[in-house]
Amino acid sequence: MELSDRKQKILQAIIDEYIGTAEPVGSRAISKKNELGLSSATIRNEMADLEEMGYLIQPHTSAGRIPSDVGYRFYVNSLMRRYQMSVEAIEKLQAIMTERVSQLETIIRKASLIASTLTEYTTVVTSPKLNSSRIKKIELVNMGFGNVMIVIITSTGIIKNQSVAIDIDDDFAARLTEVLNSRIAGLTADELTFDKIKQIGDELEGCLDVQPRVLINILNFVYEAIDSLDQTEVYVNNAKSILSYPEFSDVGKAREMLAFLENKDNLVKLIGGAKDGVDIKIGAENEFAELSNSSLVTVNYSMGDKVVGRIGVIGPKRMDYAKVIASLDCISNHVDKILDQLYNTEGEG
Amino acid sequence: MELSDRKQKILQAIIDEYIGTAEPVGSRAISKKNELGLSSATIRNEMADLEEMGYLIQPHTSAGRIPSDVGYRFYVNSLMRRYQMSVEAIEKLQAIMTERVSQLETIIRKASLIASTLTEYTTVVTSPKLNSSRIKKIELVNMGFGNVMIVIITSTGIIKNQSVAIDIDDDFAARLTEVLNSRIAGLTADELTFDKIKQIGDELEGCLDVQPRVLINILNFVYEAIDSLDQTEVYVNNAKSILSYPEFSDVGKAREMLAFLENKDNLVKLIGGAKDGVDIKIGAENEFAELSNSSLVTVNYSMGDKVVGRIGVIGPKRMDYAKVIASLDCISNHVDKILDQLYNTEGEG
DNA sequence: TGTTAGCACTCGACTGATTTGAGTGCTAAC
DNA sequence: GTTAGCACTCAAATCAGTCGAGTGCTAACA
Numbered sequence: 001m002e003l004s005d006r007k008q009k010i011l012q013a014i015i016d017e018y019i020g021t022a023e024p025v026g027s028r029a030i031s032k033k034n035e036l037g038l039s040s041a042t043i044r045n046e047m048a049d050l051e052e053m054g055y056l057i058q059p060h061t062s063a064g065r066i067p068s069d070v071g072y073r074f075y076v077n078s079l080m081r082r083y084q085m086s087v088e089a090i091e092k093l094q095a096i097m098t099e100r101v102s103q104l105e106t107i108i109r110k111a112s113l114i115a116s117t118l119t120e121y122t123t124v125v126t127s128p129k130l131n132s133s134r135i136k137k138i139e140l141v142n143m144g145f146g147n148v149m150i151v152i153i154t155s156t157g158i159i160k161n162q163s164v165a166i167d168i169d170d171d172f173a174a175r176l177t178e179v180l181n182s183r184i185a186g187l188t189a190d191e192l193t194f195d196k197i198k199q200i201g202d203e204l205e206g207c208l209d210v211q212p213r214v215l216i217n218i219l220n221f222v223y224e225a226i227d228s229l230d231q232t233e234v235y236v237n238n239a240k241s242i243l244s245y246p247e248f249s250d251v252g253k254a255r256e257m258l259a260f261l262e263n264k265d266n267l268v269k270l271i272g273g274a275k276d277g278v279d280i281k282i283g284a285e286n287e288f289a290e291l292s293n294s295s296l297v298t299v300n301y302s303m304g305d306k307v308v309g310r311i312g313v314i315g316p317k318r319m320d321y322a323k324v325i326a327s328l329d330c331i332s333n334h335v336d337k338i339l340d341q342l343y344n345t346e347g348e349g
Numbered sequence: 350m351e352l353s354d355r356k357q358k359i360l361q362a363i364i365d366e367y368i369g370t371a372e373p374v375g376s377r378a379i380s381k382k383n384e385l386g387l388s389s390a391t392i393r394n395e396m397a398d399l400e401e402m403g404y405l406i407q408p409h410t411s412a413g414r415i416p417s418d419v420g421y422r423f424y425v426n427s428l429m430r431r432y433q434m435s436v437e438a439i440e441k442l443q444a445i446m447t448e449r450v451s452q453l454e455t456i457i458r459k460a461s462l463i464a465s466t467l468t469e470y471t472t473v474v475t476s477p478k479l480n481s482s483r484i485k486k487i488e489l490v491n492m493g494f495g496n497v498m499i500v501i502i503t504s505t506g507i508i509k510n511q512s513v514a515i516d517i518d519d520d521f522a523a524r525l526t527e528v529l530n531s532r533i534a535g536l537t538a539d540e541l542t543f544d545k546i547k548q549i550g551d552e553l554e555g556c557l558d559v560q561p562r563v564l565i566n567i568l569n570f571v572y573e574a575i576d577s578l579d580q581t582e583v584y585v586n587n588a589k590s591i592l593s594y595p596e597f598s599d600v601g602k603a604r605e606m607l608a609f610l611e612n613k614d615n616l617v618k619l620i621g622g623a624k625d626g627v628d629i630k631i632g633a634e635n636e637f638a639e640l641s642n643s644s645l646v647t648v649n650y651s652m653g654d655k656v657v658g659r660i661g662v663i664g665p666k667r668m669d670y671a672k673v674i675a676s677l678d679c680i681s682n683h684v685d686k687i688l689d690q691l692y693n694t695e696g697e698g
Numbered sequence: 699t700g701t702t703a704g705c706a707c708t709c710g711a712c713t714g715a716t717t718t719g720a721g722t723g724c725t726a727a728c
Numbered sequence: 729g730t731t732a733g734c735a736c737t738c739a740a741a742t743c744a745g746t747c748g749a750g751t752g753c754t755a756a757c758a
Contacts, residue, residue: 039703047751058751062710063749151502159498240604240607251603375720377720393722394730397722
């Protein structure tokens, strides 16, 4: 059944009010705002209808109403006013994002930080899986005292490094670096299968006078370092903000939520399920019971036309959706633009 | 005035009990444990004495007693039983710490993680200031599309990298790398003053056909990257654990504490004030009001014979001091050993 | 027919009195 | 010096009573 125009206005007023106060909203409160010019009694009748239709919930007989998940959903889809980012906010965002930006990781972390600053909610971001980025360069640096540092630089600006206990001299390190580069540079992590690594190892053993053990050692590390690029990283920002909401005035619940936010697997799964563009999951629409009283708004970011990660905001169900959506949208655009500048479409930099 | 043997035993029993329960301890509770074979009345008398002497506090007339800061201090200095690390704990510690360890940062983070796992309290670690480590190597990698990645590797295994928008070709990058290395490699961050950088810039301008703007750009980044090594990094682990203590059952207080733990400057200052070896600050002994209900146990770790950083545990005043001390001691020893292996004394690796 | 004033009703939140019980200090007896 | 006993204290729990925000329903009104 369609909602009459008046019902929509009342529902909107109720949700707007509830977002601010976190207290059940009574008919008189809406009537007093006098935007509709209706008495509390009339609004009461409409509210009773709205409750029957599933948009509102009455915690107990003598309390006002709060929105149901369905109510929020309708609000988000149809009622919500567009939030206009303030000029200052946009300028601040631009200032931060255009500070010297170096690596992918830094950009993502910054985006998360900005999102949590703008919205004052908890943010979660996932970094791209990098199995499509190419090995730009491998470098072995002899650190002396039997240690060699292996550094791998990818076309996406990620640097992986690990020190290995292998006793070689500078000269040999340089030669090995050269040979390795000629074999490995330009490959994607996907292409660097274990078999391929082994094959390279066999080839090298022929042209370098080196103990097989040492070579295998090094190649093993290279493999692992590259392999780890496959991992999706997750960063959480401003988790403590949940403690400010009356929804989490119970310490036990707050602890539960914080524990949830510390579990990377949860978060990857949670955010991974989102659809492209701005995605909103209200309350029980989330697959995790821990979030049944929270909402999650996510937006993807891309390199070229390929979605590589998501930025998400977790807050109480009565979050300021309009503001969150506007902020995320803005941030995602900026991130896209910067990634584009840095890595030109395919990360083929 | 000296405490009689019996008073000491009673004080110890009270604090042991209070550490477990967080509830004021009554005379009957102590009497019932029957370790001393005294009636509650006798213990009552002694407790009255101990209170008068400042070791105990009575929250209100009809409550039991809780230890005062002075009481804890005496407990820590004289009464506390030595905590014996379990074999499993030590094995676990060893297993984690001897996993492939690469950089300094990883080691420190691991140490912090282990400390929080073992003690179940919040841990704070500071990473070394690295102004005494030497530049091992500088490398400019042309990323294409007008971006150059500057990579700096230090003798302590730290890698700093930043991408800069400068349009040069591979060949020039290689030459510049070579020249830069010949001038800068081997220097400490301290030696690389801004003046020195400028001087190098002037020299290079003579021998390379390069626009001054580009060179200054690069050297600026080099300077900043190296300069940032001077920063002490702080990592906090398991901050959420404070939510488990009745001391923080008030969400407001918990939030305050978490905010404090997010402020890096606070933490550096807090931990920086500690004396060498194991240092214990009980309640108001800490300079920050936020910690007046908490205790802080720190231990330093060293490279060679030089103290380079500290690992700290923050918990309620009634923390299990013996266990925390034993754990930190053990961890610090392991860290020392590993740093020693990796960087051989002076970080001259 | 839609709107509104009025009123009885509900029920959580607050208030204040009362009870409970853990724990004390003091005294007197051992 | 130790302890049993007892009066006393006081926070916390319990309970009854009140308040008031908010509702649903009805009847009157435009």
